[in-house]
Amino acid sequence: MATLLYVLHVLGAVIWVGGMAFALLALRPAAHEALEAPQRLALMLGVFRRFFRMLWHVVPIIILTGWAMVYGWYWGFGASVWHVHLMHLTGLVMAGIFAVVALGPFRAMRAALAAGNRAGAAAAMDRVRLGVTINLALGLLTVAVAAWGRFGG
Template identity: 55%
Template sequence: MLGSLFYALHVLGAVLWVGGMVFAILVLRPALAVLEPPQRLALHEAVLKRFFLIVWHAMPILLLTGYLLLFGWYGGFRGAGWHIHVMHLTALLMAGVFLTIVTGPWREFRTARARGDAASAAVQADRIRLLIVMNLVLGLLTTGVAAWGRFGG
């Protein structure tokens, strides 16, 4: 029963993180074009603040439940299939990209916005977008690997 709870938390964390990136890149960003640049940057800041807070909680839950499942269900790396190894690699890469975002361009974006430097904030928003796209690709790859590998593919 505990394994089912860990698995459910793991899947929910992945849905929140990957789904949030899909929404941010494919829905929100194109819709922002209707706003003037100052409004666009303000909305970017508000949305990313909330989204990054969700990821800041989902990411450790994903990693923790992943390791609990790896060692509790599969008996460690030796007992895990190829898909678990790929998910482990992509999870670490995604965590690294997220930490890069929040400690680099996100911090610089907020600093630029606070001092009223819209041009610098826009540059950082674009850096954030590129890194989120990178993480989205990794997240979709991870989801595909999870689904494919789960059934012995």
């Protein structure tokens, strides 16, 4: 059971962090090169709608499997090691940022596009990008902490 929890936890992190890296570092620049603003906004709306829908399932799985491992392997936070505490903190911060972005700027982007307000949609998309960028940085830090703590002490 512990191995299954660990695999689900790691796969969730790979999907989340990898998806953000792909969206920001590959898809966004390619869309800017190939598409005009209206098509780019429509594309990014579709991408983030699908990605955020997936994350509404992935993020709780990551949090719940993390807690299950803390209580199954370490018998609680009091007995766990430094990197577990740091992963917990960054994971909760990332989950909060995701919720704020998905329920705030992303909803505003959808509403602005539906109303034909491209300037408003673009401004909201910039706020989505900022939140995703912050989460990508935190996600990469969390992965580094996990690897360092597990094998580096």
